[in-house]
Structures are given as C-alpha cells and as structure tokens.
Amino acid sequence: MSLQTPTATTPIILTGDRPTGPLHLGHFVGSLRNRVTYQDQYRQFIMLADAQALTDNMDDIGKVHRNVIEVALDYLAVGIDPAKSTILIQSQIPELAELTFYYLNLVTVARLERNPTVKQEIILRGFERDIPAGFLTYPASQAADISAFKATIVPVGEDQIPMIEQCNEIVRKFNRNAGRDILVECKAIVPEVGRLPGIDGKAKMSKSLGNTINLGASADEIRAAVKMVYTDPLHLKVSDPGHLEGNVAFLYLDAFDTDKEGLAEMKAHYQRGGLGDSVVKKRLEGILQDMLAPIRARREELAKDKGQVMQILKEGTIKAREVAARTTDEVRKALGLSYF
Amino acid sequence: MSLQTPTATTPIILTGDRPTGPLHLGHFVGSLRNRVTYQDQYRQFIMLADAQALTDNMDDIGKVHRNVIEVALDYLAVGIDPAKSTILIQSQIPELAELTFYYLNLVTVARLERNPTVKQEIILRGFERDIPAGFLTYPASQAADISAFKATIVPVGEDQIPMIEQCNEIVRKFNRNAGRDILVECKAIVPEVGRLPGIDGKAKMSKSLGNTINLGASADEIRAAVKMVYTDPLHLKVSDPGHLEGNVAFLYLDAFDTDKEGLAEMKAHYQRGGLGDSVVKKRLEGILQDMLAPIRARREELAKDKGQVMQILKEGTIKAREVAARTTDEVRKALGLSYF
Structure with missing residues (x-):
C-alpha cells in the first residue's frame, strides 16, 4: 500500500x-x-x-x-x-x-x-x-x-x-x-x-552539546569527528583488552555496519586485546564516509535551487x-x- | 470624528x-x-x-x-x-x-x-x-x-x-x-x-446569581423584579426614617433617574421618614419601564429576522x-x- x-x-x-x-x-x-x-x-x-x-x-x-x-x-x-x-x-x-x-x-x-x-x-x-x-x-x-x-x-x-x-x-x-x-x-x-550517543559518549547526540556528526558534514568533518569518538579509556595499549560498554565507536558500528559477521569478529578481537582503536575507527570512518557521501552530494545538489x-x-x-x-x-x- | x-x-x-x-x-x-x-x-x-x-x-x-x-x-x-x-x-x-x-x-x-x-x-x-x-x-x-x-x-x-x-x-x-x-x-x-448591584443587594448583578433585570425583560418581569429590589431592612414602617446606604432602589435611581432634583427631594423625605418603599419603587419602576420599553420593542422587532x-x-x-x-x-x- x-x-x-x-x-x-x-x-x-x-x-x-x-x-x-x-x-x-x-x-x-x-x-x-x-x-x-x-x-x-x-x-x-x-x-x-x-x-x-x-x-x-x-x-x-x-x-x-x-x-x-x-x-x-x-x-x-x-x-x-x-x-x-x-x-x-x-x-x-x-x-x-x-x-x-x-x-x-x-x-x-x-x-x-x-x-x-x-x-x-x-x-x-x-x-x-x-x-x-x-x-x-x-x-x-x-x-x-x-x-x-x-x-x-x-x-x-x-x-x-x-x-x-x-x-x-x-x-x-x-x-x-x-x-x-x-x-x-x-x-x-x-x-x-x-x-x-554523542561522539563524546554523552547519552544524547545534540547540537547544543556539540557532539554531533551532521548529515551534511564534509569528508574532513567526518574524519575529524571519528578521531574524537569516545572509545575505552582503559584501552591504553593496543595489546590491552578493550571494553565494548559505552564504547561509542562500536555503538556506531552496531548502528551502521551491515557486515554483522565481520563486526562480531572485530569485537571479539578488541575484547581479547591486540586491536588498536585506530583500526576500529578506520572501519567506522569508512562506513560513515560511504553512507554520508551520497547524502551530502544530494544535499549540495538540492541546495543549488x-x-x-x-x-x-x-x-x-x-x-x-x-x-x-x-x-x-x-x-x-x-x-x-x-x-x- | x-x-x-x-x-x-x-x-x-x-x-x-x-x-x-x-x-x-x-x-x-x-x-x-x-x-x-x-x-x-x-x-x-x-x-x-x-x-x-x-x-x-x-x-x-x-x-x-x-x-x-x-x-x-x-x-x-x-x-x-x-x-x-x-x-x-x-x-x-x-x-x-x-x-x-x-x-x-x-x-x-x-x-x-x-x-x-x-x-x-x-x-x-x-x-x-x-x-x-x-x-x-x-x-x-x-x-x-x-x-x-x-x-x-x-x-x-x-x-x-x-x-x-x-x-x-x-x-x-x-x-x-x-x-x-x-x-x-x-x-x-x-x-x-x-x-x-443585583436586585438582591449583592455586589454584582449577575446571571448566575439570578439577581438581574434583563434588557429584554417584559413589563411584568420588570414589575416583579422591582418588587423584589432590596431596600432598607430597618425601614419597617412608613414613618420610620429610611437609609440610603446599600439601598438598591436608590442606587438604581441614581443610575437611571434624570430628574436629579426630584430624586434628591425623595431621598431627603425617605431619610426623614414618612415615605414608604412602595412609592420609591413606583418611581423606579416607571423609569425602568420607560427606559426598557423601546429597547424591548426594538429587540422584538429585530428578533423577527x-x-x-x-x-x-x-x-x-x-x-x-x-x-x-x-x-x-x-x-x-x-x-x-x-x-x-
């Protein structure tokens, strides 16, 4: 219907x-x-x-x-x-x-x-x-x-x-x-x-808290925002076991990553230790860039008229x-x- | 203008x-x-x-x-x-x-x-x-x-x-x-x-208090209402001196009687004693009937269409x-x- x-x-x-x-x-x-x-x-x-x-x-x-x-x-x-x-x-x-x-x-x-x-x-x-x-x-x-x-x-x-x-x-x-x-x-x-959650891990993504990634964000803005994404403060060395609770990078991956199997593997690796935040963030950034690029392009096109x-x-x-x-x-x- | x-x-x-x-x-x-x-x-x-x-x-x-x-x-x-x-x-x-x-x-x-x-x-x-x-x-x-x-x-x-x-x-x-x-x-x-004030002497003439005389009141309704107008509860016999304070009959006369001199005389007589409420009310009724009759007539005429x-x-x-x-x-x- x-x-x-x-x-x-x-x-x-x-x-x-x-x-x-x-x-x-x-x-x-x-x-x-x-x-x-x-x-x-x-x-x-x-x-x-x-x-x-x-x-x-x-x-x-x-x-x-x-x-x-x-x-x-x-x-x-x-x-x-x-x-x-x-x-x-x-x-x-x-x-x-x-x-x-x-x-x-x-x-x-x-x-x-x-x-x-x-x-x-x-x-x-x-x-x-x-x-x-x-x-x-x-x-x-x-x-x-x-x-x-x-x-x-x-x-x-x-x-x-x-x-x-x-x-x-x-x-x-x-x-x-x-x-x-x-x-x-x-x-x-x-x-x-x-x-x-906001990129800073606060419960709410909100303009007034300045912890958002806008739908019209440029590639650079997305990159910069992902860099700031809150992960696990106890995960100091790559070899340390990482935690998923309140880890915004993984929360975002849960929301946007369609390769659930690959994501499950990554989570396990992260929790065992030996997986750096930068690898997780790279995956996240790739997904967000892919997802937002066509939205941004359409937005720019529409904004012309x-x-x-x-x-x-x-x-x-x-x-x-x-x-x-x-x-x-x-x-x-x-x-x-x-x-x- | x-x-x-x-x-x-x-x-x-x-x-x-x-x-x-x-x-x-x-x-x-x-x-x-x-x-x-x-x-x-x-x-x-x-x-x-x-x-x-x-x-x-x-x-x-x-x-x-x-x-x-x-x-x-x-x-x-x-x-x-x-x-x-x-x-x-x-x-x-x-x-x-x-x-x-x-x-x-x-x-x-x-x-x-x-x-x-x-x-x-x-x-x-x-x-x-x-x-x-x-x-x-x-x-x-x-x-x-x-x-x-x-x-x-x-x-x-x-x-x-x-x-x-x-x-x-x-x-x-x-x-x-x-x-x-x-x-x-x-x-x-x-x-x-x-x-x-209302005809009962209450501070406010108000539909909900049932103490009003409506603009479209019939001659009979006006007569009945004037009869009920609150005057001076201490003025029991005609010969008694009457009081003007809170006396609704006189308050209404103040509002509607254009013969201010005649009204002043009547007030004096009432206060001295020897003037019955019925005389005061008769004057008031006459004035209200005269005032409201043309309003009622126009109202009835208008109400036809x-x-x-x-x-x-x-x-x-x-x-x-x-x-x-x-x-x-x-x-x-x-x-x-x-x-x-």
Whole structure:
C-alpha cells in the first residue's frame, strides 16, 4: 500500500522536527531512516515545527527561519520523497494554533505540570520558575498537530510517550463533550534502535552539546569527528583488552555496519586485546564516509535551487492545510462555533 | 470624528462580552450605554467572545452558540449601530487564536499565576487545582484580541486593570524582540458609573446569581423584579426614617433617574421618614419601564429576522478579520514565520 492509493484504513503518521539546526546522525538513526521506510507503507505527514521551536527561541527569531530550509534539505537528501510524504511548515497552517487554543480548555494546569516529559524538559532547559506559558502548554499544541491530521501513529522516543498519552486524553475528552468521535486516538511507536550517543559518549547526540556528526558534514568533518569518538579509556595499549560498554565507536558500528559477521569478529578481537582503536575507527570512518557521501552530494545538489525546495514545502503545506482545515471545521462545528 | 472617516490618530476601542446569557441592566450601565457614545468618537470594535466563553463552558457547548444572537440583539436594541461600530464573532477570526499561540511564549506561567484578575476569577469559579489551561492563559488571549485590532483604549471594570497591564507587557516584549514597534500599547478606561448591584443587594448583578433585570425583560418581569429590589431592612414602617446606604432602589435611581432634583427631594423625605418603599419603587419602576420599553420593542422587532442580525455579524466579522489578518501578518513576519 502506498501513498498514491491511501484508503480509509491506511495508517496516518505524523512526525517532524523542530528546525533549530541541521540534522545529524542521531536523527538519521532515530527517525529519518524509518521515515524513508514508512512513506511506502503509510500516509506520512512530516512537520517542520517552526512555531513550536519558538517556545524557547523567541529571543533568536532568525534561527528558526534559517533552519527550516536546512532541515528540509536534510529530509530530501536522505530520501524522503515529497511524492510519497507530505512535508509541511507548522506556522503556515494557522488551524494548528486554533486547535491548540480549544484544547487548552480540555487540559488542566495541574495535569500539564505533572506531564513527565514537560517536567524533564523544563529542567533540561533550565526554565525553573520562568517557564514560558507556551512551553508548559505545548502538549496541547502537540495534540493539535497530531489530531489535525487524524494521525494514528506517532513515532517518538521513549521519553515522549507521556505526550502521546496526554494527546489521547484530550482527544477522548473532546469526543466525549462533542458526543461523537470526531478526533482520533493515536499510538506511539518507539523505534527499535534507540538514541545514538554523542561522539563524546554523552547519552544524547545534540547540537547544543556539540557532539554531533551532521548529515551534511564534509569528508574532513567526518574524519575529524571519528578521531574524537569516545572509545575505552582503559584501552591504553593496543595489546590491552578493550571494553565494548559505552564504547561509542562500536555503538556506531552496531548502528551502521551491515557486515554483522565481520563486526562480531572485530569485537571479539578488541575484547581479547591486540586491536588498536585506530583500526576500529578506520572501519567506522569508512562506513560513515560511504553512507554520508551520497547524502551530502544530494544535499549540495538540492541546495543549488532553494526555490525548488521552498516550492516542495509550499505544495506540501497546502496539501496538509486542506486536511487540517477539514478537521478544524469539524471541531468548530462540534463546539458550536459555526455561524455563517 | 466618526467611523466613516477614521484617521490614523482616531483612537481604536476594543470591547465586548462573553456570550453566556442575555445582557442586563448591569451591562447597560457599565458598558452598553458608553459604547453608544463611543461609536461617534472612536473606531469601535465590539467582540462577541464566544471562544473565550468556552474556557469554562466546554461542558455546555450549545449555550455559547445560542447566546451569540441574544447578545447581538441586545447590542442592536440599545442603539449600537453596525454602520458605526464593528461587531465581530471572536471564533470566526482564527488569527486571534494564532496570536494567542505566539503570545504564550512571551509570558511566564508564574506571571500568569500572579495576575490578580486571574487569581480572583479562579476563586470565583471554584477551579482550585483544576484550572483549565485555557483559563490560566486567557490574558494572552485577551492581549491577542486587543492587539489584533491595535486598540488603544479598552473600557474595563476596575478589577480588569491587571489584564490590561499584562497585555501591555506582552506588547512591549514582542516589540523588543522584533526590534520595532509592531504592536500598540493600550490604555484602560474605567467607566464613571461603577458596577450596578443585583436586585438582591449583592455586589454584582449577575446571571448566575439570578439577581438581574434583563434588557429584554417584559413589563411584568420588570414589575416583579422591582418588587423584589432590596431596600432598607430597618425601614419597617412608613414613618420610620429610611437609609440610603446599600439601598438598591436608590442606587438604581441614581443610575437611571434624570430628574436629579426630584430624586434628591425623595431621598431627603425617605431619610426623614414618612415615605414608604412602595412609592420609591413606583418611581423606579416607571423609569425602568420607560427606559426598557423601546429597547424591548426594538429587540422584538429585530428578533423577527435573525438572518438579518446574522448578516450584520458576518459583515462585521469580515471587516474585523481584515484588520486582524493584517496585524497577524506583521507579527508572523516579525517572528520570521513567513516563507512563501
């Protein structure tokens, strides 16, 4: 089943990114790679969440705008096909803000404050008592995004599951008030390959931690990054036995090396001793260079005509807006907010 | 200066009501009467805040819808002239929700929780810990309504002044981030005649307290209500001296009796003793009957063609939406959320 012939039962996926910087290997493993598969099985909406990105970037307004095109280039470069996936810009669909506005009445402040994802993000971003209201209420916004497209599947990280639960609570409450099922509940799917650690071994590859390898990285940048990849601090001499736990070089090989047999042999050798980090890193670098070279080439090619990329975003947004507008119309009618 | 020839310096007023029930004498004294005057001096937008009314009426959706037309009838019956004032339905201008969405990033949760008006309303409505998020954040929504029309004057009750301060904080913060003055600060004006007490002497005339006289009340309803008007509980016999403090009959006469001299005499007589409540109430009833009869007649006439009233609301909403859309466009551009 492909997007070309979606039926009423084709599952609908909503996914996306906050465009605050170019995407990296962590995104590739955690989501982009899957989206390329999903687009042949599901009706897929991919959202550039620029309005949501503003919740904590109000003081650097240009950043979000600039990165919309960068992230779109990453999407297209990895093989997301606008003929199969609908790529949209969140802010250009005001119906999403309108739905958020209504959903805010369906969730209490206490419930938002109890949301574990929100709690964690508040700590992570150092908001403490100065939480922007838009940040506390972003589960309502996310519920708007998901339900506007009647998405039934939302791929998320483990830590985002409470957001999906809260979305479904809003959906159920709305349908109960309306007396009929207008909105659709969704299911979280957590990708098998979990989060990719940063090159420094920190739990999360993240732009703000400066431990990423970007999808558009040059050959030199890849080489330099692999050199810095964290391995085993106890593996001082080649002859020492090496450890695999927390060894980022091997974690990356697990994620990207398709020669599982060769990799198993290398691991055994490393653990026995007698295998230097440089050999492991050479293998890793080769794999990453091979994998990223065509992505980089496509990205550079696409970047030559940004007008064309913008046109793709425009068409996707128009298509997505039609869907969101239909849902919003149903919501407005159910709320008795329909007059003329 | 009239609406027909508004200049760049014509002050713009935003005012309105939550359509949760027909309007009453309290509204007439506190706002409607003034709006009839304002419409000749200012560019006036009058908003039927149906979306805002949902913040605490999500469980009775039909109520808000039904009352939009009732309140519109009250407006037109008291002399609000759609050729001079622009009457609009909030929910039909999705730009207001969009602006709210952005403004939520410009106000912290702590600041909203400190807002005295919000605090008081939370107690009044018995929300306690179950405050709907839409209720806590309604200052952002109100800031959206005011700033969308670039209103410079907002008539409010004394207790609503913190809302205007919060609106101006958001406006300043937005302009500072944008690096230029896109939004306009507004000034609160508090009407001279304060709040009208309910017929039972309670501080507030309010539908939920059941102590109102509606603008569309029948002659019999007015008569019955005046009979129940709270006077002086110590004034047992006609010969007893009567008190004016908290005496609703005299408070209403203060508000509606244009014969100030006759009223002063009556007050003196009442205080001396020898004047029965029935005489005072007869005077009050006469005045209210005279005042409300033409309003009721116009209201009944207008109610015969609700399609015509809806047409007025539609035209006002279209006109208002053009203004709000222009502002929202400027806001979106300033936030870097403009692409195509």
